[in-house]
Amino acid sequence: MPLNEIPSYLGPETRLLIDLALDEAWQELKNDLPADPTLARRKMAGTIVALTSVGVTDPAKLKSFALHALRGVRVSTARDGT
Numbered sequence: 001m002p003l004n005e006i007p008s009y010l011g012p013e014t015r016l017l018i019d020l021a022l023d024e025a026w027q028e029l030k031n032d033l034p035a036d037p038t039l040a041r042r043k044m045a046g047t048i049v050a051l052t053s054v055g056v057t058d059p060a061k062l063k064s065f066a067l068h069a070l071r072g073v074r075v076s077t078a079r080d081g082t
Helices: 012-029 037-053 059-080
Strands: none
Touching: 012 037, 012 059, 037 059
């Protein structure tokens, strides 16, 4: 996620944390890329931003929740047949 898309109310340390967590989550997916990588990355970024906005600062938790959110979307999409 480009830094200019991260809400401005989040400080520089939090912004770096978001980038770190997103990059680590994305690296975990590099061998199993989603059909729409841009949408997937935005979904993960949105999850991470939402969590940091409420005070979550553990990079491992941020990464885990982002991957979980993305996998949840992929599972529901597969069930819906879309």
